[in-house]
Amino acid sequence: MSDAVLMQVLATARHIVEAGPICDSCLGSAFGRLGHGWSNEDRGRALRLLLDLDGVRGVQGQCWICQGAFDEVNVWAERARARVDEVEFQTYLFAVRPTLHWQEAEALLVDRFRLAQAEPQKHAWNRTVGKAFEALVGRGTVDFEDPDVKLTVDLEAGRVDVQIASLYLYGRYRKLARGIPQTHWPCRRCRGRGCEICGGTGKQYLESVEELAAGPFVRAARGSGAILHGSGREDIDARMLGTGRPFVLEILEPRVRSIDPEALGHEANDATKGKVEVSALRFVRRGVVRLVKDTPAEKTYRAVVEFDTPVSEDGLRDALTSLVGVIEQRTPRRVAHRRADLVRSRRVHSVSGQLRGDRMAEIELRTDGGLYVKELVSGDEGRTEPSLAGRLGTRARVTELDVLDIAVPDLPARSTTMDSRSRLA
Numbered sequence: 001m002s003d004a005v006l007m008q009v010l011a012t013a014r015h016i017v018e019a020g021p022i023c024d025s026c027l028g029s030a031f032g033r034l035g036h037g038w039s040n041e042d043r044g045r046a047l048r049l050l051l052d053l054d055g056v057r058g059v060q061g062q063c064w065i066c067q068g069a070f071d072e073v074n075v076w077a078e079r080a081r082a083r084v085d086e087v088e089f090q091t092y093l094f095a096v097r098p099t100l101h102w103q104e105a106e107a108l109l110v111d112r113f114r115l116a117q118a119e120p121q122k123h124a125w126n127r128t129v130g131k132a133f134e135a136l137v138g139r140g141t142v143d144f145e146d147p148d149v150k151l152t153v154d155l156e157a158g159r160v161d162v163q164i165a166s167l168y169l170y171g172r173y174r175k176l177a178r179g180i181p182q183t184h185w186p187c188r189r190c191r192g193r194g195c196e197i198c199g200g201t202g203k204q205y206l207e208s209v210e211e212l213a214a215g216p217f218v219r220a221a222r223g224s225g226a227i228l229h230g231s232g233r234e235d236i237d238a239r240m241l242g243t244g245r246p247f248v249l250e251i252l253e254p255r256v257r258s259i260d261p262e263a264l265g266h267e268a269n270d271a272t273k274g275k276v277e278v279s280a281l282r283f284v285r286r287g288v289v290r291l292v293k294d295t296p297a298e299k300t301y302r303a304v305v306e307f308d309t310p311v312s313e314d315g316l317r318d319a320l321t322s323l324v325g326v327i328e329q330r331t332p333r334r335v336a337h338r339r340a341d342l343v344r345s346r347r348v349h350s351v352s353g354q355l356r357g358d359r360m361a362e363i364e365l366r367t368d369g370g371l372y373v374k375e376l377v378s379g380d381e382g383r384t385e386p387s388l389a390g391r392l393g394t395r396a397r398v399t400e401l402d403v404l405d406i407a408v409p410d411l412p413a414r415s416t417t418m419d420s421r422s423r424l425a
Contacts, residue, residue, distance in 0.1 A: 009034065010054075012113055013047045017058030019112075024048060025070035025124060026063055030109065032119025040124045041070070065105040069098075069125065069155060076160065077132035080151045083162045084137070088257045091143035094126040094133065095152040102155070129153065146286065148257065167221060167251040169261055170288055171281035172244030175209055175234065176274055182233040183210040205236070212276045214249055216267040221254035229289045231297060231408055232369055238401040242300075244279060245406055248289045297369045297408035298349060302362065304400035305377055310358035311392055319391035320351045320363060323376070327367075330383040332375045346371035363388075364404070374398045 009031055016022060016030060027047060028040030035043065051058065062068050080094075098106075102121070110118050133151070134140055150163040175182075185204040186192035192202040214226035231246040261281035269277050327346050331339045346368040353363030367373070372384070377396050379387030389396040 005034075010047070010050060012115070014051055014054075014056050016109070016113055017048065017051060017056065019059070020064040021059045021061035022065060023063035023068075023070050025128070026065045026106075026109075026121060029119050029121045029124050030113070030115050031117050032124060033117040039128070040119065041128070065109060066102055066121065066125075067099070069102065070128065073125070073129045073132050076153050077129050077136055080129070080133050080153070080160050080162075081136045083151065083160050084149055087149060087162075087164060087255045089140060089148035089164075090257075091147045091149075092130070092133070092140045093143060093147040093150045094130045095150065096122045096125050096129075097152060097154045097156060098122055098125075099156045164253045164255070166286070167223070167254045167257060167259075168284050168286055168288060169217065169249045169251070169281050170246070170284040170292070171249065171261075171265070171278050172246055173209055173213060173230075173240065174242070174244040174277040174279075175238075175240040176277065178237045178239060179205070180212075180275060181205050181208045181236045182230055183228055184208050207275070209276050212272045213268050213278050214251070215271065216264045217249060217251055217259065217261075220259045220264055221251045221256050223251040223255070224253040226251050229293060231292050231295065231406060232299075234403050235374070235401060238403060240403045242403070242405045244277070245403070246292050246408055248284065248292050249281075250289065295408055297406050298366055299369055299371075299403060299407070300364065300366045300405040301373050302364050302402045302404055303373060303377065303398045304356075305353075305361045305363060305388070305396050306399050307359045307361070307392065308395040311355065311361065311394065312358075313355055315392060316353060316355060316361055319388055320353050320365075322391050323348050323351055323365075323386060323388065327371060327376060328385050329372055329375060330380075332372050332380050332383065335372075344370065348376070369406075373401060 013027065013030070016027060024044030025039075025041045026044070028038070028042065028044030031043060031047070032040050038046075048058070063070070084092075098121075106121050109115065130142055146165065148165050150165070152161040152163070154161060181204075185208065187195060187198035187202055187204050189195050189197040190202060194200040194202045198204065210226065210228035214228065217223075218226050227250040229248045229250060234240050234245070261283065265278050265281045325348060327348055328343055329346060330343045331341050348371070349366045349368075351363060351365035353361050355361045365373070365376075367376075372380075374397075375384040375387070377388045377398050379385075379389040379396075387396075
């Protein structure tokens with residue numbers, strides 16, 4: 001810092017301390033972008049010492065800007081420590097909601113004294129309380145991108161709010177029984193409140209893949225719940241076989257992060273009594289949720305189909321062969337209440353089948369993800385073209401459906417995974 005700059009800083013600092021009582025931290029923040037390796041408190045203390053040597057005493061009293069907030073850093077650090085006393089974490093981040101007075105006073109200070117090198121005081125306060133917090137808990141490092149816990153000090157309300165980051169586990173699930181939805185489904189009648197229709201459960205279906213698989217993980221992590229994010233979803237009456245459907249299990253508000261995915265996967269499988277199996281579980285980052293949901297995947301299905309009138313082997317073969325190619329599907333009537341009414345183009349890559357009598361067949365087909373197989377068979381009253389029913393000239397319907405394979409990379413990028421130790425406190 002040149003002599004000219006130093007003299008200008010001291011002149012401005014003199015005007016500030018003579019304008020009203022100000023603490024060392026707020027004084028230092030006024031010049032926070034000047035110099036390196038100093039805390040704002042140390043910077044303010046040094047300026048005050050130089051001014052004192054020059055006979056400038058300043059105004060005594062409570063700081064008119066932060067109103068003593070910087071003097072209570074240790075108090076807030078202790079309150080924050082108490083809020084996470086039983087929470088495992090490795091990384092943290094502090095935020096502050098300043099009082100309205102503090103925000104207005106800081107704006108006035110910067111504007112009145114034209115402080116081009118001022119550091120926002122909430123940045124300084126967050127850094128200061130974070131250091132005090134870390135000293136108290138004896139663990140943790142600051143993470144600005146994806147902290148395990150985020151602590152927000154609300155000075156206006158006088159409280160510390162804690163946000164615990166979710167844990168994310170990637171894996172695959174197999175659904176071995178029919179009649180189970182992928183995720184929790186609230187009762188249509190009562191919207192989850194409980195009524196005579198659902199027997200007070202609040203559920204349309206008593207079980208789901210999400211609930212069956214997540215139980216041991218939520219209990220071990222002491223979480224508040226879980227969300228299953230799947231790479232698509234099979235119908236409730238369809239099984240998910242083969243190597244399973246990729247998914248990410250998000251454990252909400254986990255107070256314990258040092259869980260063993262493999263052991264808990266075995267526990268979940270033992271508890272579901274052959275209904276659901278999970279495998280290949282490992283920790284991943286939050287961004288994998290979007291990758292799993294958005295990555296295109298070809299899918300292989302097996303369907304048992306019934307016809308209203310007899311069908312020949314040659315007729316079935318020719319009809320199936322004619323389906324290979326682009327299929328135009330308008331949103332099926334059965335899902336129109338929850339899907340946009342659009343016409344989607346999807347491709348059938350291969351299809352084969354054989355009769356089980358003259359009015360029943362078993363077919364296997366490989367398609368783009370997002371193609372509705374039941375409607376490919378039935379035609380959905382002309383909403384799907386072409387369709388098996390249309391090609392055969394008879395009504396057709398799927399009576400059993402299994403997903404045999406989902407051809408998606410295990411993970412699109414290795415960098416999206418993380419070792420479990422990176423989530424341990």
